[in-house]
Amino acid sequence: MDTQQHLSSVHTHEEAHHGHTHASVSHHAGGHHLLQVENLCVGFQMYETLPQQSSPAKGIACKEKQTKRFGFFSRTTTRQTMQWVIDHLSLSVHTGEILAVVGASGSGKTLLADAIMGLYDTNTCVEGVIYYDGVKQDASSLTALRGSEIAFVPQSVKSLDPLMKIGKQIGGDPARRAELFERYSLSTDVEGLYPFELSGGMARRVLLCTALMGNPRLIIADEPTPGLDLELAVQAMKDFRTFADEGKGVLLITHDIELALRVADRVAVFKDGTVVEETAVANFAAPHLLNHPFSRALWHALPEHDFSFEGEL
Amino acid sequence: MASLVARNIVKFIVLMFAVSVVTFVLVGISPIDPVQANVGQSAYASMSEDQRADLARYWGTGTPLFERYINWASAFIQGDMGTSLRFNAPVSEVLVNRSFNTLALMALAWVLSGIFGLAMGIVAGIKQGTLIDRIIKGYCFVLASTPTFWLALIVLMVFAVWLGWFPIGFSAPIGKSAADITIFDLLHHIILPALTLSVVGVANVALHTREKTIDIMESDYIRFAQARGMSRLQAARKHGLRNLALPAISLQFASISEIFGGSVLVEQVFSYPGLGQAAVNAGVGSDVALLVGITLVSAAIVFGGNLIANILYRVIDPRIKRRGDAL
Numbered sequence: 001m002d003t004q005q006h007l008s009s010v011h012t013h014e015e016a017h018h019g020h021t022h023a024s025v026s027h028h029a030g031g032h033h034l035l036q037v038e039n040l041c042v043g044f045q046m047y048e049t050l051p052q053q054s055s056p057a058k059g060i061a062c063k064e065k066q067t068k069r070f071g072f073f074s075r076t077t078t079r080q081t082m083q084w085v086i087d088h089l090s091l092s093v094h095t096g097e098i099l100a101v102v103g104a105s106g107s108g109k110t111l112l113a114d115a116i117m118g119l120y121d122t123n124t125c126v127e128g129v130i131y132y133d134g135v136k137q138d139a140s141s142l143t144a145l146r147g148s149e150i151a152f153v154p155q156s157v158k159s160l161d162p163l164m165k166i167g168k169q170i171g172g173d174p175a176r177r178a179e180l181f182e183r184y185s186l187s188t189d190v191e192g193l194y195p196f197e198l199s200g201g202m203a204r205r206v207l208l209c210t211a212l213m214g215n216p217r218l219i220i221a222d223e224p225t226p227g228l229d230l231e232l233a234v235q236a237m238k239d240f241r242t243f244a245d246e247g248k249g250v251l252l253i254t255h256d257i258e259l260a261l262r263v264a265d266r267v268a269v270f271k272d273g274t275v276v277e278e279t280a281v282a283n284f285a286a287p288h289l290l291n292h293p294f295s296r297a298l299w300h301a302l303p304e305h306d307f308s309f310e311g312e313l
Numbered sequence: 314m315a316s317l318v319a320r321n322i323v324k325f326i327v328l329m330f331a332v333s334v335v336t337f338v339l340v341g342i343s344p345i346d347p348v349q350a351n352v353g354q355s356a357y358a359s360m361s362e363d364q365r366a367d368l369a370r371y372w373g374t375g376t377p378l379f380e381r382y383i384n385w386a387s388a389f390i391q392g393d394m395g396t397s398l399r400f401n402a403p404v405s406e407v408l409v410n411r412s413f414n415t416l417a418l419m420a421l422a423w424v425l426s427g428i429f430g431l432a433m434g435i436v437a438g439i440k441q442g443t444l445i446d447r448i449i450k451g452y453c454f455v456l457a458s459t460p461t462f463w464l465a466l467i468v469l470m471v472f473a474v475w476l477g478w479f480p481i482g483f484s485a486p487i488g489k490s491a492a493d494i495t496i497f498d499l500l501h502h503i504i505l506p507a508l509t510l511s512v513v514g515v516a517n518v519a520l521h522t523r524e525k526t527i528d529i530m531e532s533d534y535i536r537f538a539q540a541r542g543m544s545r546l547q548a549a550r551k552h553g554l555r556n557l558a559l560p561a562i563s564l565q566f567a568s569i570s571e572i573f574g575g576s577v578l579v580e581q582v583f584s585y586p587g588l589g590q591a592a593v594n595a596g597v598g599s600d601v602a603l604l605v606g607i608t609l610v611s612a613a614i615v616f617g618g619n620l621i622a623n624i625l626y627r628v629i630d631p632r633i634k635r636r637g638d639a640l
Contacts, residue, residue, distance in 0.1 A: 117540055147542020159537035161552040163559075163631065194631045210541065 020278035023265035025244070026094035032134035034249040035093040035116070035150075035218055040128035042086040042108070042115050082125060085111055087273040089128070093218060093249040098240055099278075100252045100260035102298070103270030109253045112270075113220050116251070117152060118142030132218070151216035155223040157203035160195040166206055167191025172213045180209040184239070201232045208239055219243060220251045225259060237263040257298055269295045325616060332612045333389075333605050334382070340601040341378040347398070347599035371398070385602065395602030399594055404606040407591060412610065414484050415580070415587035418503055419572050422510035426572070427565050429511070430518025435557065437519065438526020439549050449519060456516035461575045465509045465582035472505060479505045482584035506583045510575050514568055525560040529553050559630055566622035570615045 085108040093099045103109050115126055118139045130137045132145060146152070161169055167190075170177055181188060184205040190198070198206060204224070211219060221240065225233040240250045241263065254260055260267050261281055268278040269292065276292040283289040287296045299305060348368045349357050357365070376384075385395055394404040437449040456464075473481040480486070484502050485494045529535060530545070530553060538548035577589030584590070588607050595604040627633050 119536070119539055143542075143544075146540055152537065152540035154533065154537050154540070156533065158533040161534045161538075161556065163555050164552065194635070196632050197635070214542070 020092060020266070020268075021280050021283065022094070023097055023280040023282065025096045025265050027096045027247075029095040029247065033092040033131065034095045034133060035251065036129075036131040037092070037116065038090050038129045038131075040086055040089045040112075040115060040130065041084055041126070042111050043082040043084040043125045044121075045123045045125065046081055046083045085273055086115065089270075089274045091268045091275050091278055093251050095217075095247050095249055096244055097265040098244050098250040098252055098263060099266050099268060100254055100264035101268045101270050101275070102254060102257050102260045105255045107270060108273050109255075109270060110222055113152065113222050113251075113253055116142070116220060117146040117150060119146075148214040149216055150218045150220065151211035151214060153207055153211045153219055153221040153224050155226060157195050157198060157200070157207075159207065160203070162195050164194070165191065166193050166195070166198070170206070170210050170213060176213060177209070180212055184209055200229075201235075204232060204236055208236075212243075217248045218251065219248070220253070222253045223255065224252070225254070225256065233259070257302065261302075269298065321620060325613075328612060328616055329609055332608050333386070336605045336608050337378060337382045337385070337601060340596075340599055340604060343596075343599060345597065345599050381601070385605065394606050397595070397600055397603040397606075399598045399600040399603060400591075404602050407603060408588070408606050408610055411586060411588045411591050414585065415576060415589060417499075418507050418510065418580070418585065418587060419569075419576055421503060421507040422514060422576075423565075423569065423572050425507065425511035426514030426518055426568065430515045431522055431561055431565075433515065433519040434522020435526050435554075437523040439530060439546070439553070441523075441527055441530070446523075450523070453516040453520045453523075456513060457520065459513070461509070461513050462578045462582055464513060465506070465579050468505055468509050469582060484586055502585075506576075506579045506585050509583075510572060510579050513575055514572055517571065518564055518568060521564050522557070522561060525557055525564075526553065529556050532556075559626065562622050562625050562629070566618040569618040573611050573615065 089112065091099065091101065101109060101112065114120065116130065118137075118141075120126060120139065126139070130142065132142075132149065135141075137145070142150075160166070167177070170191075177191075178188070181190065186202065186205055186209065190202060190206065195203065219240065224236055224240075237259070240252065244250050244265075252260065252264060257267075261284055264281055266278065266280050267284065268275045270276075271294050277290065277295045279290065279295070284299060287299045290296050290299060348365065360368075388395060394408070396402070397404050397407050400407050433449050433453075437446040440446045469481060473479050480502055482502075485491075485498050486502075489498070530549065534552055534556075535545075535548045538552050539545060543551065573589075576587065577592060579585070580587045580589035581593055588610065592604065592607045594600070595607060
């Protein structure tokens with residue numbers, strides 16, 4: 001592993017580097033980003049029956065396999081091709097900030113979270129470079145980071161084992177657990193409850209406590225607010241804000257642009273498997289501050305704006 | 314709790330009533346003439362009309378079905394299960410004699426298929442898509458599509474006839490007096506039928522367990538456990554097995570009825586004197602009292618199995634336990 005040296009550790013907030021602009025809270029602690037993802041591609045191997053012209057070979061890690069199959073009645077050629085769901089995606093999380101990745105539901109955002117945590121299926125192909133705290137990562141080092149340095153906050157109570165009591169499920173050091181429970185105003189009785197006995201708000205706080213048990217420096221939150229009422233959603237966001245203000249980072253994955261603009265410091269606009277623009281929330285004040293047509297379309301689609309379209313998407 | 318017990322007792326009585334009525338109706342519409350079936354063609358042909366009439370009275374062929382049912386039911390309620398005409402002995406006696414063999418056979422097959430099926434299903438489910446999964450799956454598909462009686466015949470040919478390791482049938486050595494029969498004799502005779510029965514049961518249990526395991530391994534809580542730093546295997550051990558317990562219990566107790574069904578065929582092939590074989594004899598010979606007795610006993614065993622599964626659910630699943638009565 002080689003340490004990635006940041007080009008320069010000091011730059012002004014207006015300055016764009018690595019293809020993004022900064023917010024006032026974005027810091028480059030130690031001269032690098034907390035999390036930096038460069039040219040990430042995530043794809044799946046699929047079988048294709050019709051012989052086609054060779055697709056543009058992106059794979060370095062994944063070989064294209066070609067196999068002849070003899071069926072009972074016909075002879076077809078199948079080829080394993082890659083279906084790329086995430087395509088040359090780059091983003092960076094600084095210390096002290098919340099970066100919201102905003103994109104439509106079902107566009108592969110969850111896959112992004114999995115890729116950063118090193119959770120791959122066997123038929124998944126992942127390429128690109130991920131730096132955490134300035135150190136280049138691979139699948140096994142990401143595995144070692146997750147749960148301790150990088151914590152995941154899932155979206156629903158379904159992520160808890162329905163047949164295990166909360167206390168046992170969170171595990172870890174009881175003193176640390178008690179401390180977190182107190183901080184998030186959960187009574188100690190909650191330890192003896194099963195997930196089905198939790199209210200929505202309790203479940204969210206339990207999930208957050210679970211994530212924080214290992215004292216992480218980066219939280220990846222996957223759609224943490226749907227299903228919560230407004231008050232709870234606001235509270236959830238406050239908790240992330242507090243966490244970021246401690247000099248840590250939050251990667252908030254959401255489809256809700258309004259929520260992102262309200263709580264995040266910067267927004268990465270996710271479309272067709274890539275980040276088309278990564279910019280400070282302040283730049284959403286006016287469409288001319290945004291570079292990409294899709295970002296501007298998002299701006300226009302906000303309820304307080306004019307709903308108009310500008311050009312082709 | 315009291316209402317729970319009462320509800321299950323009512324269910325049980327209704328079940329027993331329905332099973333006995335259906336059995337009587339089936340025997341009633343069966344084309345078999347019990348007199349001819351039990352006496353034999355040549356003996357029947359050489360009989361006088363009077364003898365035939367006597368026999369017809371003995372078998373009750375002239376009595377309407379409804380009347381026979383009422384007679385049987387009133388005696389049954391007083392604790393008399395009737396007389397088996399085929400075995401010329403009280404039904405209760407035949408049942409007691411035969412039940413031991415069948416219950417031993419079923420229990421052995423049930424435990425074996427349960428343990429191996431569960432283990433194979435879990436391994437295949439966790440290792441989904443790998444070579445070991447494909448081997449287990451292939452083995453199960455082949456077995457699941459194999460008729461029980463055919464497999465029993467093959468086993469009999471290979472292990473009893475060619476290799477001569479095991480006896481070709483019965484539950485004890487031929488020609489040995491009952492007092493001299495040892496437990497080893499009984500074991501020696503039960504191994505082949507029990508093995509055949511369990512081998513067929515394994516496929517069913519393993520394939521169902523595999524599906525459940527895959528569902529669980531793809532669940533949000535396994536993914537979250539992995540996101541917290543556990544490996545797939547650790548997550549499976551800590552959260553998977555616990556959640557597999559409930560479907561596994563249903564599966565195990567539901568498989569009792571299938572093992573029962575299989576035992577009829579296996580007992581027939583291995584000439585194993587159990588309930589299954591007696592049921593075939595009773596059916597073919599229109600021995601309605603014995604047939605009803607056997608169907609009631611088997612229905613009671615299956616009912617008992619399901620009841621145990623329900624009770625275990627209440628003990629294990631906190632969602633039922635803490636919310637109260639859900640049976």
